Amino acid sequence: MRTFIILWFGQLVSLLGSGLTGFALSLWVYKSTNSVTQFALLSALTLLPSIIVSPLAGSLGDRWNRRQLIILSDCGAGLSFLSIGLLLFIGQLEVWHIYVATAASSAFGALQWPAYNAVISLLVPPQHLVRANGLFQLGLAVSQLITPALGGFLLVTIQIQGVLILDGITFIFCLVTLLLVRLPKSKTMVKAEGLNKLMWHDTLVGWRYITDRPGLFRLLMLFCIYHFFEGTAGVLSTPLFLSFTSTAVLGTMLSIGGSGMLLGTAVITSWGGGKRRIYNVFWFMLLGGLCLLLAGLRPDVVLCSVGIFLYFFSLPILISSKQAILQSKIEFEVQARVFAVNGMLINLSFLLAYLVAGLLADHVFEPLLTINGPLAGSVGKIIGVGPGRGIGLLFIIMGILLIVAIVTSYLSPRLRLVESELPNVISH
Incomplete structure (x- = not known):
């Protein structure tokens, strides 16, 4: 647990x-382009590379020294943003540079x-797996809670150059923690088998491991549905809430969501998730x-603030419980691939979700609930008409469909x- 805490704390600082x-x-990017499309492209660029790299990540995660792989990855990410800092300092930074660095x-x-x-x-011992995963959710919760406020303050005081320097300091701190710890080797690493297997084959190994175990497969499919609705709601929540409130109030609502996530993390790390973690998945989903x-509605x-608070409160409990189930049921030799x-x-x-959310809102649901729309x-008469009410109807439908899936x-x-x-x- 001491090694885990050191590892976790370094990643927490780096995440911030x-x-x-x-x-x-x-x-x-937004101020330089005044384009919502360009702004949204950054979100896509955080997903596409990870999807493409996943087969390689699973293969290397089970076949390479995991500590070295984590150090290499942190160095690569740090150098990506270091290049942005250098370009900014010499006055040559352009939007496409940020796209490339973000993708890398x-x-x-x-x-x-x-x-x-x-x-x-x-x-981590099996009885503490939920708590351990809850601690990783803490980093996300803290980031969700303080990044907008702190980021806005730092941009005014030390500007973007100072923020990049601060990120470099946190990267070095994370790297030092990684160099201080020694991680146990998995059984796969001491075997000489299959080192020439292709990445696609390793991906199939991970896929077949899941599909051969119907319980794990159905758990994964349930979370795919959940995350699709989560992604759709994430894209459309801002236009939904801005249809009836101001940007200042929206910021307060998002901070309330961050506090809910922080409380959910505190609950799951202190509670430990209980013996039947699958019930945490059902109830909090x-x-x-x-x-x-x-x-x-x-x-x-x-x-809506109550809804945001409770939604983010449930998130770390959900994710931590699911991760603990997978970590305790998947054999060490194939965990990274799975x-x-x-x-x-x-x-x-x-x-x-990101691709269809805007289309569903603009071309399907919003027109249905205009003042003279087909469902007006x-x-x-129940949920109202006008801007944002079509998105509200979509939220209601997603909530009902998610409940049916659960x-x-x-x-x-x-x-x-x-x-x-x-x-x-995992043995005790």
């Missing part, structure tokens, strides 16, 4: 630095996470579905009993 840099660069940083990040997830199960439905700041497949499918779910006289999954014995039917690969 990267979050501040990402916030600063996204504002720089995303690729290096994707390269390390399967190995990282596999390392956790080698360091159900809460997320109810929050989507709640946010779409009325254009009300208080109602986590790579898992990450690739989830990123595809997000990418699909029926659904419109109930259907609960009725599947293979998923409901996944922790009982699959052997635990």
Whole structure:
């Protein structure tokens, strides 16, 4: 656990630095181009490289020295943003440079996470896996809570150059923590088998490992559905909330969401998730579905703030419980490959959401609930008409569909009993 805490703390500091840099660069792109499309392209560039790199990440995560792979990935991501800093200092920075650096940083990040997830199960006793994953969610929660406010303050005081220097300092700190720890080797690393296997074959190994175990496969499919709705809601929440409130209030609502995520992280790390972690998945995903439905019902700041708070509160409990199930049920020798497949499918779910969210809102749902729209006289009498109400209807439908998916999954014995039917690969 001592090694894990050192590893986690280094990544937490690095995550905060990267979050501040990402916030600063996204504002720089938006102010330089005044284009929402250019601004949104940064989100796509954080997903596409990770999807492409996932097969390589899974293969290397099970065949290479995982500590060296994590160090290499951190160095690559750090150098990507260092190049941005140099171009900015000499006055040659252009928007396409940021696209390239963002894509490169995303690729290096994707390269390390399967190995990282596999390392956790080698360091942490099984009874503490949920807590360990909860600590990783803490970094995301803190970033969600303080990055917008702190990033805005730092941009005014030390400007973007100072933010990039600060990110460089956090990168060096993270690298030092990695150099201080020694990580256990997996069994695969001492075998000489299959070193010439192709990446696509390793990806198939990870995929077949999941599909041969119906409980794990259904768990993954349920999370793909969940993340698709999460991605759609993430894209459309800003236009939905700005249809009835100001940007200042929106910022407060997002900070409320960050505080909910922080509280959820505190709950799961102190509680530990209990013995039946699959029930955490069912109940807190159900809460997320109810929050989507709640946010779409009325254009009300208080109602939507409650929905945002509860949704983000459920998120770290969900993710930590799912990760702990996978880490305790997947054999060490293939964990990185399985986590790579898992990450690739989830990123595809997000990418699909980003591609269809705008089309669904602009061309399908918003026209339905204009003042004289086709549903103005029926659904419109319940949830209202005008700007944002079509998106509200989409939120309600997504909430209902997610609840249906959860109930259907609960009725599947293979998923409901996944922790009982699959052997635990970690000994106490």
